[in-house]
Amino acid sequence: MVASELIKAAVPEQRKPASMQSLPGFRDFLPDDCARRNYIFARWREVARRYGFVEWEGPPLEATELYKKKSGAEIVEQLFNFTDKGEREVALRPELTPTLARVVAAHEREFKKPLKWFSIGQFFRYEKQQRGRLREHFQLNCDIIGENDLAADIELVALSIDLLRAFGLTEKDFVVRISDREFWTDFFREKNVSAERWDDLLQAIDKSAREPHEKTAQRLGDLADPVFGTLKSGGKSAKLEQLVNGLRARGLADFVAVDVGIVRGLAYYTGTVFEVFDRAGKFRAIAGGGRYDNLISQLSDGAVSLPALGFAMGDVVLSELINEIPRAREGMQKAVANAGKIDIYVVIAKEERRADALAQIQQLRDRGYRVDYALTSTKVARQFQAAEDLGARVAVLYGDEWPQVKTKDMSNGEQQLISQENLTTHIESKLH
Amino acid sequence: MVASELIKAAVPEQRKPASMQSLPGFRDFLPDDCARRNYIFARWREVARRYGFVEWEGPPLEATELYKKKSGAEIVEQLFNFTDKGEREVALRPELTPTLARVVAAHEREFKKPLKWFSIGQFFRYEKQQRGRLREHFQLNCDIIGENDLAADIELVALSIDLLRAFGLTEKDFVVRISDREFWTDFFREKNVSAERWDDLLQAIDKSAREPHEKTAQRLGDLADPVFGTLKSGGKSAKLEQLVNGLRARGLADFVAVDVGIVRGLAYYTGTVFEVFDRAGKFRAIAGGGRYDNLISQLSDGAVSLPALGFAMGDVVLSELINEIPRAREGMQKAVANAGKIDIYVVIAKEERRADALAQIQQLRDRGYRVDYALTSTKVARQFQAAEDLGARVAVLYGDEWPQVKTKDMSNGEQQLISQENLTTHIESKLH
Numbered sequence: 001m002v003a004s005e006l007i008k009a010a011v012p013e014q015r016k017p018a019s020m021q022s023l024p025g026f027r028d029f030l031p032d033d034c035a036r037r038n039y040i041f042a043r044w045r046e047v048a049r050r051y052g053f054v055e056w057e058g059p060p061l062e063a064t065e066l067y068k069k070k071s072g073a074e075i076v077e078q079l080f081n082f083t084d085k086g087e088r089e090v091a092l093r094p095e096l097t098p099t100l101a102r103v104v105a106a107h108e109r110e111f112k113k114p115l116k117w118f119s120i121g122q123f124f125r126y127e128k129q130q131r132g133r134l135r136e137h138f139q140l141n142c143d144i145i146g147e148n149d150l151a152a153d154i155e156l157v158a159l160s161i162d163l164l165r166a167f168g169l170t171e172k173d174f175v176v177r178i179s180d181r182e183f184w185t186d187f188f189r190e191k192n193v194s195a196e197r198w199d200d201l202l203q204a205i206d207k208s209a210r211e212p213h214e215k216t217a218q219r220l221g222d223l224a225d226p227v228f229g230t231l232k233s234g235g236k237s238a239k240l241e242q243l244v245n246g247l248r249a250r251g252l253a254d255f256v257a258v259d260v261g262i263v264r265g266l267a268y269y270t271g272t273v274f275e276v277f278d279r280a281g282k283f284r285a286i287a288g289g290g291r292y293d294n295l296i297s298q299l300s301d302g303a304v305s306l307p308a309l310g311f312a313m314g315d316v317v318l319s320e321l322i323n324e325i326p327r328a329r330e331g332m333q334k335a336v337a338n339a340g341k342i343d344i345y346v347v348i349a350k351e352e353r354r355a356d357a358l359a360q361i362q363q364l365r366d367r368g369y370r371v372d373y374a375l376t377s378t379k380v381a382r383q384f385q386a387a388e389d390l391g392a393r394v395a396v397l398y399g400d401e402w403p404q405v406k407t408k409d410m411s412n413g414e415q416q417l418i419s420q421e422n423l424t425t426h427i428e429s430k431l432h
Numbered sequence: 433m434v435a436s437e438l439i440k441a442a443v444p445e446q447r448k449p450a451s452m453q454s455l456p457g458f459r460d461f462l463p464d465d466c467a468r469r470n471y472i473f474a475r476w477r478e479v480a481r482r483y484g485f486v487e488w489e490g491p492p493l494e495a496t497e498l499y500k501k502k503s504g505a506e507i508v509e510q511l512f513n514f515t516d517k518g519e520r521e522v523a524l525r526p527e528l529t530p531t532l533a534r535v536v537a538a539h540e541r542e543f544k545k546p547l548k549w550f551s552i553g554q555f556f557r558y559e560k561q562q563r564g565r566l567r568e569h570f571q572l573n574c575d576i577i578g579e580n581d582l583a584a585d586i587e588l589v590a591l592s593i594d595l596l597r598a599f600g601l602t603e604k605d606f607v608v609r610i611s612d613r614e615f616w617t618d619f620f621r622e623k624n625v626s627a628e629r630w631d632d633l634l635q636a637i638d639k640s641a642r643e644p645h646e647k648t649a650q651r652l653g654d655l656a657d658p659v660f661g662t663l664k665s666g667g668k669s670a671k672l673e674q675l676v677n678g679l680r681a682r683g684l685a686d687f688v689a690v691d692v693g694i695v696r697g698l699a700y701y702t703g704t705v706f707e708v709f710d711r712a713g714k715f716r717a718i719a720g721g722g723r724y725d726n727l728i729s730q731l732s733d734g735a736v737s738l739p740a741l742g743f744a745m746g747d748v749v750l751s752e753l754i755n756e757i758p759r760a761r762e763g764m765q766k767a768v769a770n771a772g773k774i775d776i777y778v779v780i781a782k783e784e785r786r787a788d789a790l791a792q793i794q795q796l797r798d799r800g801y802r803v804d805y806a807l808t809s810t811k812v813a814r815q816f817q818a819a820e821d822l823g824a825r826v827a828v829l830y831g832d833e834w835p836q837v838k839t840k841d842m843s844n845g846e847q848q849l850i851s852q853e854n855l856t857t858h859i860e861s862k863l864h
């Protein structure tokens with residue numbers, strides 16, 4: 001390290017000019033971060049497709065109106081919204097469901113029901129900056145549109161479980177807590193609670209695990225005792241039993257627990273709701289979702305009415321959990337290590353051979369191989385070092401042996417002299 | 433079609449409630465649109481990796497300051513910018529290069545040079561709405577950081593060519609027009625033009641192919657005659673000749689043409705610049721880029737100085753060109769048709785067998801197969817129709833034959849009776 005580099009290295013991160021930092025709460029994905037992100041996306045895509053889900057995507061910016069009143073107070077407070085140059089009230093999307101309802105309402109007649117759609121994209125919120133709280137994250141959304149039957153709820157919960165299993169996580173690592181808003185609306189009806197209070201009561205139940213007992217008691221008022229009693233005893237629900245049995249038929253019963261304390265914050269849920277947590281209880285919810293049978297009708301002013309359900313799984317909490325569980329962490333590290341690897345490194349030992357080497361590099365790349373080389377004249381030892389650093393499986397040396405070239409198997413050091421015209425065939429047999 | 437559907441079908445798109453539309457200039461990607469987009473992304477990723485490029489990504493929102501003055505007047509006028517709730521001036525990114533320069537300036541010491549980085553993301557602009565002009569698009573960005581040698585310029589242009597060849601496009605379909613800003617700065621120096629005028633003159637030359645001759649002449653002033661003369665005769669440049677020769681060594685010379693009329697609109701370019709056009713001249717540029725050797729230094733207040741070059745390729749013009757060329761269009765259509773296909777459809781002919789079928793479905797999905805089935809009791813003929821619609825290669829029927837199941841090869845209709853316990857093995861041999 002030369003002196004100037006030492007001085008630079010001593011400048012702490014915070015003292016870098018503001019122009020060198022991203023906005024607060026926004027991440028830069030350097031190659032390893034991006035490989036970790038891509039590993040998660042690839043697993044998500046693969047498992048969603050195993051379930052016959054097809055991918056779609058909405059825009060990152062929507063009319064603010066789309067979220068107002070439909071999603072509940074909390075999400076609107078945290079909207080990353082602004083007025084655009086055309087005086088439109090717009091928002092960086094906080095969630096996908098309203099967009100899905102909008103798109104399905106506009107296009108549903110083009111598709112057979114039920115739709116099984118998934119989407120991977122970035123979502124935003126604007127809240128007070130706290131340590132480690134981001135303003136953006138990526139989410140997988142999976143939704144089933146046009147099916148009333150509980151079989152769809154079971155299919156969706158099974159998918160949420162298999163998505164996590166694909167990362168090497170087991171029933172020892174996470175649990176899906178399943179509940180049903182109708183359990184509570186039936187409960188309210190039975191207790192003659194007027195319908196206007198239901199939303200507030202559901203919010204209070206939703207927050208009961210996170211807020212002080214007294215605060216929840218106050219919000220529940222006269223219903224505090226029966227609600228707390230029910231939360232404690234667990235509550236009985238034929239529908240939830242059936243749901244668990246459906247998962248048992250697939251061998252997934254150990255991944256779920258009925259928990260009527262789960263209500264979900266978003267206002268639009270109508271039936272089954274569920275949240276996925278790490279067993280150790282260290283993190284926020286890994287995923288959450290439920291039925292929103294009225295949202296499409298509401299958004300289309302009654303033009304289209306379709307039952308629907310879905311869930312979202314974020315990249316941030318999932319990454320934290322993967323890092324926590326050695327089996328899962330190793331799987332991700334392996335994928336990240338492989339992401340940047342190349343197949344072949346071409347060592348140019350004699351500059352006179354550079355044009356020949358480049359012609360060969362072009363041929364190999366045309367066949368789909370990942371090939372790298374030194375752009376300028378470089379010591380041979382350094383080129384071999386680069387071959388190793390980049391994880392090349394074969395190095396090909398262009399030098400004095402011309403019109404033969406030397407190949408080196410990077411795994412065992414074995415070298416071979418090959419005539420230039422046979423090189424491609426030789427490499428194909430080696431790398432397949 | 434029933435009467436109510438006919439009435440709905442007669443409602444033109446524009447009369448749908450505003451809540452059912454995306455914002456002007458923003459696209460919804462229905463499953464087929466998304467499959468086309470994913471096809472483009474997959475080709476981009478694959479070819480960039482063949483060249484040893486690694487993926488990274490920046491945030492979609494940046495401080496407006498990052499773009500001001502660095503990128504030139506046009507891009508700043510079209511910025512999709514606003515003031516956030518924390519009184520920050522922010523912008524939805526119009527391009528990636530300033531983010532790259534920011535990230536590299538902050539992290540360059542963590543990486544060996546040259547960096548070869550690519551990124552795929554969405555970009556935004558706010559301009560007067562015109563027919564077919566979008567406010568968002570996706571771009572592939574490929575950059576090489578830390579290499580002065582022309583070999584890097586050649587590598588980058590070769591990559592831009594191979595990216596398009598991967599879509600089935602040939603030298604008959606597109607051409608890379610290569611130029612060099614230094615050709616013009618040398619020209620100005622030779623004519624004793626003061627350096628303050630250079631930017632304006634470069635802008636005038638950049639626009640000369642699109643603007644009326646008189647307007648360009650006026651902007652060029654006393655230099656109109658020599659500049660027009662040079663544009664007409666083509667200009668001689670040893671560097672550009674060397675660049676073309678480097679591509680010739682790879683067999684790519686037919687894809688390029690020297691054209692000193694190419695200057696690029698962005699202010700930060702310093703050397704080689706190039707743009708890719710369809711040969712028929714029907715579309716805007718498919719891709720464009722060049723050297724920006726001073727940008728990283730500018731953005732880091734001189735803390736980090738690294739030569740750099742890169743280009744961006746957008747999804748919109750590329751899609752138009754692919755649609756125009758039958759060979760390329762067919763390749764895309766095939767990929768789109770395959771994207772939604774499943775491997776196995778499980779037909780449940782007897783509801784008593786549903787639990788058995790679900791256990792089997794879970795097993796097959798665990799092995800990575802794409803498996804679908806009817807969520808609720810459905811006529812057998814309709815289930816087989818669904819198997820066909822979804823492109824299943826095998827259907828498995830659960831019915832009276834239990835504990836045997838019937839498999840049907842969907843390609844030739846061949847049926848077989850298999851005992852349930854041998855099914856997975858049987859399917860693995862069939863589908864591999």
